[in-house]
Amino acid sequence: MTSHDTTLDDSTSFDDKPFAIDAVGLTKIYGSGNTEVVAMRDASMQVAQGEVVALLGPSGSGKSTFLTAVGLINPPTSGRVTIKDKLVLDGESAHANLRAFRRQHIGFIFQKSNLIPFLSAAENVQIAMQLNGKFLGFARRRAIELMDYLGVADRADNLPSMLSGGQQQRVAVARALANHPSVLLADEPTAALDGQRGRQVMELFAKVAHEQGAGVIVVTHDQRALDVFDTIYEMEDGLMHKQPHKVQQTTH
Amino acid sequence: MNLATKDIRHNLGRFALTAVGIGMLLMVVMGMGGIYRGVVEDATLLIDRVGADLWIVQSDTRGPFAELSRVPSNLVYRAAAVPGVQSSREFAYHTVQRRRDGKPLRIAVLGLSWPTDKGQWVSLTAGRPLGQAHYEMIADKSLGLDVSEQLTLGKETYTVVGTTSNMISSGGDGIAFFTVADAQAIQFDVPGEAVRLERAARESRGESFELAMQQPMMLDNAWRPTAQLPAVARPQISAVMVTVSPGAGVNQVAETISGWGDVSVYTADGQRELLLKGSVEKVRRQIGLFRVLLTVIAAIIMALILYTLTLDKIHSIALLKLIGAPNTVILGMILQQALILGFVGFGIAYLVGQQLFPMFPRRVILANSDLLQLAGIVLAISVLSSLLGIWKAMKVSPNEALA
Numbered sequence: 103m104t105s106h107d108t109t110l111d112d113s114t115s116f117d118d119k120p121f122a123i124d125a126v127g128l129t130k131i132y133g134s135g136n137t138e139v140v141a142m143r144d145a146s147m148q149v150a151q152g153e154v155v156a157l158l159g160p161s162g163s164g165k166s167t168f169l170t171a172v173g174l175i176n177p178p179t180s181g182r183v184t185i186k187d188k189l190v191l192d193g194e195s196a197h198a199n200l201r202a203f204r205r206q207h208i209g210f211i212f213q214k215s216n217l218i219p220f221l222s223a224a225e226n227v228q229i230a231m232q233l234n235g236k237f238l239g240f241a242r243r244r245a246i247e248l249m250d251y252l253g254v255a256d257r258a259d260n261l262p263s264m265l266s267g268g269q270q271q272r273v274a275v276a277r278a279l280a281n282h283p284s285v286l287l288a289d290e291p292t293a294a295l296d297g298q299r300g301r302q303v304m305e306l307f308a309k310v311a312h313e314q315g316a317g318v319i320v321v322t323h324d325q326r327a328l329d330v331f332d333t334i335y336e337m338e339d340g341l342m343h344k345q346p347h348k349v350q351q352t353t354h
Numbered sequence: 355m356n357l358a359t360k361d362i363r364h365n366l367g368r369f370a371l372t373a374v375g376i377g378m379l380l381m382v383v384m385g386m387g388g389i390y391r392g393v394v395e396d397a398t399l400l401i402d403r404v405g406a407d408l409w410i411v412q413s414d415t416r417g418p419f420a421e422l423s424r425v426p427s428n429l430v431y432r433a434a435a436v437p438g439v440q441s442s443r444e445f446a447y448h449t450v451q452r453r454r455d456g457k458p459l460r461i462a463v464l465g466l467s468w469p470t471d472k473g474q475w476v477s478l479t480a481g482r483p484l485g486q487a488h489y490e491m492i493a494d495k496s497l498g499l500d501v502s503e504q505l506t507l508g509k510e511t512y513t514v515v516g517t518t519s520n521m522i523s524s525g526g527d528g529i530a531f532f533t534v535a536d537a538q539a540i541q542f543d544v545p546g547e548a549v550r551l552e553r554a555a556r557e558s559r560g561e562s563f564e565l566a567m568q569q570p571m572m573l574d575n576a577w578r579p580t581a582q583l584p585a586v587a588r589p590q591i592s593a594v595m596v597t598v599s600p601g602a603g604v605n606q607v608a609e610t611i612s613g614w615g616d617v618s619v620y621t622a623d624g625q626r627e628l629l630l631k632g633s634v635e636k637v638r639r640q641i642g643l644f645r646v647l648l649t650v651i652a653a654i655i656m657a658l659i660l661y662t663l664t665l666d667k668i669h670s671i672a673l674l675k676l677i678g679a680p681n682t683v684i685l686g687m688i689l690q691q692a693l694i695l696g697f698v699g700f701g702i703a704y705l706v707g708q709q710l711f712p713m714f715p716r717r718v719i720l721a722n723s724d725l726l727q728l729a730g731i732v733l734a735i736s737v738l739s740s741l742l743g744i745w746k747a748m749k750v751s752p753n754e755a756l757a
Contacts, residue, residue: 166756175676175752205678216755218670220364225355232355233679261364277677289756 119150120187122284122317123172128181130167130340141167142178145342147335149317151284154308156328157321159337165321166289168337172319173208173287174200186284205233209278209316213290216274217262223273224249224258230280241280248276252306268295275303279310286310286318297326304330357683358690361667372659373695377702379652380732383645384703385711387724390641392717397524397629400464401622405475406443406595407604409620410611417618417625418447418592419524420632425617427534427591430467436610438602443467445593446537449527452507454498461497461507461530462523465537465591473516473531481516487533492516494528508543512536524629526716538589553577649731652699657739660692664743671747672754681748688743696736700729 130142142164149155159165170176172183174190177200183191185207190198204210217226227245232238249255252272254265262270271291278286286307292300304320304327311318311332320331328334334345362369397419410433412423433442446465451458466473466484473483473492481501484490491512493499499514506512512532521529532540544552557576560566566573596611598604604621611619620628664671671684704725711718 170753170756175756201675201678201680203678204676210676212756216669216673218673220361220667220670221355221357225360229355229357229674229679230677233674233677233683238355 119152121148121184122151122153122186122315123147123149123319124182124184125168125172126182126184128168128171128178128183130164130171130176131179140340142171142337142342143340145181145337145340147172147319147342147344149285149319149333151315151317152311153332154311154318154330155320155333155335156331157319157335157337158323163337164340164342165337167340168342169287169289169319169321172285173210174204205230206281207284209281209283209286211271211274211278211286211288211291213293217270217277219262222259222261223254223265223269226262226273227276227280230277234281244280245276248279249273252276268299271295271299271303275306282314283316286316288318288320288322290321290323292322292324292327300324301327301330308332356690357687358694361663361687362691362694365663365666369663369695372655373698374702376652376656376695376699377706379648379655380699380703380728381707381710383648383652384707384720384725384728385714385718386641386645386648387728388707388711388718388720389714389716390638391719391721391724392522393524393526393634393637394630395520395719396522396526396717397634398626399521400523400529401626401629403475403477404595405597406445406622407598408596408608408611409445409622409625410442410594410596410617411592411620413616413618415618416628416632417620418445419625419629423592424590425593427589429591429594429617432614433594433596433611436596436607438599438607438610439596440599440602441470441597443471443595443597444534444591445595446534446541447592448537448541449523449525450507450540454505459497460525460527462525462527463537463540464529464531465534466531467595468533468535476516476518476521476531478516479519481514483516484531484533485515488536489513490515490532491536492518492531494518494521494530496522496528497530499530507540510536510539520717522717524634534591538591542589649735653735653739656692656695656699656735657742660688660695660740660743661746663691664688664746668746668750669755671750672752675750676752676755684747685744688747689737689740692736692740692743693733696732700732 125145125147128142128145129140132139132141145164145168147155157165157168167176171178174183177191177194177196180193182189188198190196190200190203218229221229224242224245227248228241231241231244246255246258249258252275254269254272257265257269265273288307292303295303307318307320308330310316336343336345409417410425410429411417412425415421415423417423427444430442430444433439444465444467447463449460449462451460453459468484468487476483476492478492479495484492489510489512491505491514493514495517499505499517501514501517503514504511505514523529553576557573560573560576596607598607608619608621611617674684707720
C-alpha cells in the first residue's frame with residue numbers, strides 16, 4: 103500500500119530562468135463607493151519558464167480572480183501582467199489583442215471540462231489549433247496524438263456527452279496543450295477526477311512545464327499532489343503569499 | 355471545421371422542424387406571388403390571345419372585362435365600315451353559374467362571331483374549333499368537361515367539340531366558347547312561363563295606350579316573339595373587336611371611332627392596362643400586403659429561433675472566446691446558420707409548392723423573376739434575423755465559460 107506524505111524542500115531553483123509570467127501588484131476592485139469589494143489586493147507572482155506553481159486558498163480568497171487576470175480574461179483594476187517578456191496588461195489597459203494573445207500563448211483547464219457539446223472530443227482539441235491557423239490535417243493528427251498520450255484516443259469521435267467526467271477532463275487537457283502554450287492555467291483541474299487520475303494530470307502539467315518550458319499555475323485544493331509543484335502560493339482575503347519551501351513526496 | 359453545420363447536426367430535429375415551418379411560410383409567400391401572376395395571366399389571357407387591335411365598348415365604360423358593357427350587335431357593321439379596319443367581330447362575355455352532378459359549375463361564357471371567328475386562335479388540347487352556328491362549345495379543362503360531353507344550358511344542349519388548358523377568366527372561372535348567338539341564348543334565356551307573363555303584361559300595357567284602342571290589331575303583336583317585334587331592341591353584345599388593316603394606323607382608326615358618341619374605344623394595350631389597374635390592382639395590393647406580412651412573420655420566427663439557438667450556445671460561445679476565437683468565427687457561425695435556415699426553407703417552399711400549387715383552385719404561376727426576388731428577400735431576412743443572435747453573442751463575456 104502506498105501513501106503520500108509531504109515535507110518541505112527548497113532544492114529546485116528557477117532564479118536563472120526567464121519568466122513565463124510576471125504579475126506585479128494586481129488589484130481587482132468590483133463596484134464602487136458603498137458597494138466596493140476588493141477581490142484581490144496587490145497580488146504578485148513570477149512563474150519561470152518550466153515552473154509549476156500551485157495556488158492554494160479557501161473559497162472566495164481571490165484565486166480565480168487572480169487566474170482570470172493573468173489569463174487575460176478579466177483585467178485587473180491595477181497592476182501589470184507580462185507574459186514571455188511582453189507587457190500585456192497594465193491595469194485595465196491592454197497592450198495586445200488579448201483574445202489573440204490567449205489563443206497563441208495560454209492554455210486553460212477548468213474544474214468542469216468545458217467542452218463544446220456539438221463537437222466531438224477530437225474536434226474540441228482541433229478547434230484550438232484551427233483557430234490558430236493550423237490546417238485541418240495537422241490539427242487532427244496532433245489532436246489524436248495528444249489524446250493518445252492522455253489515454254482517450256479511442257473516444258476521439260465521441261461527443262462530450264458520451265464521455266465520463268474523467269475522459270472529458272483529459273480531452274480538455276489535450277485542448278489546453280494543443281498549441282504548445284507558454285502559459286498553462288488550471289482552475290481545480292482534478293476536482294472531477296479520482297486521486298490517481300488527479301495525480302496523473304498534475305504530473306502531466308509538470309512534464310509539460312519541464313519539457314516545453316511553459317509556466318504553469320494550478321489552483322487546487324488537492325493536498326495529495328502538492329509535491330508535484332515547484333512553488334506554492336497561498337491566497338487569503340485577496341492577499342497572496344509565497345510559501346518558502348517546496349513540498350516533497352515521500353512514499354511508504 | 356464548420357461550427358455552424360456541427361451545431362445544426364447536434365440540434366438536427368429542432369433545426370429541421372424550424373426549417374419546415376419557415377419553408378411552409380415561404381411557400382405561402384411564394385404561392386401568393388404565384389397566385390397574383392396567375393390572376394394577371396388569366397385576366398390578360400384573352401386580350402393577348404384574341405388578336406384584336408381595338409376594343410369598342412359601351413360609352414364611358416371600361417370594357418367587357420373590367421365592368422359590364424352593352425353595345426348593339428349592329429355596331430360590328432359600323433366598325434367594319436371605318437377606313438383602315440380589316441375586320442370586326444362581335445364579342446359577348448358573361449358568367450353563368452349552374453349545377454352539374456350536384457355541384458355548382460361557374461362558366462365564363464364567351465361568344466365568338468360566327469362564322470368569321472370559329473375559335474381558330476384558341477389553343478386546343480383536344481378536339482376542334484366550332485364547326486356550326488349552334489349547339490357546340492369549346493371548354494376549358496378546369497370545367498371538367500371532355501370532348502363529346504354534353505351540357506344543357508337554358509333550353510339547349512351543347513356538345514363539347516374542343517378543350518383548352520388554362521383559359522381562365524379574371525374571376526378564376528373556366529372559359530367556354532360558343533357562337534355569339536348561343537352565348538346570348540344562354541344569357542337571355544327565360545322560362546316559358548316568364549315569356550307568357552311578359553306577353554300578357556305587354557298586352558295589358560298596350561290596352562291602356564290610345565293607339566291600341568284605335569287599332570286593336572296592334573294588340574295581336576303583343577303575343578309575337580320578341581325577335582319579331584321591331585320596337586323591342588335585339589339582344590346586345592359586350593363589345594366589338596376590331597382588327598386593323600396592315601399598314602393602317604391603330605391610333606388613327608381609334609381616333610375615328612372615338613368620335614362616335616355612343617361608344618368608347620381602347621387599344622389592346624389600353625384594355626390590358628385598364629384591367630391591370632382596375633380589379634387586378636386591388637388583388638395585387640391585397641396579395642402584396644399578405645406577402646409582406648408573411649415575410650415579416652417568417653423573419654421574426656427565424657430571428658427568434660436563431661436567438662434561442664444562440665442562447666443555447668452561450669456557454670460554447672463564451673468558451674470559444676476564452677480560447678481565443680475571434681468574433682468573426684462566432685459571427686460567421688450564427689450568420690451561416692441563418693443562411694442555411696433560409697436556404698433550406700426556400701428549398702422546402704419550392705419543392706412542396708411544386709406538389710401543392712397544382713391542387714389550388716386558381717392558377718399559381720411561379721415566374722423565375724419572382725423566385726429570384728423571393729430568394730433575395732430570404733437572403734435579406736436571413737441576415738437580418740441573425741442580427742439579434744449576433745448581438746447576443748457579441749455581448750457574451752469569456753468569463754461566462756467559467757461560471
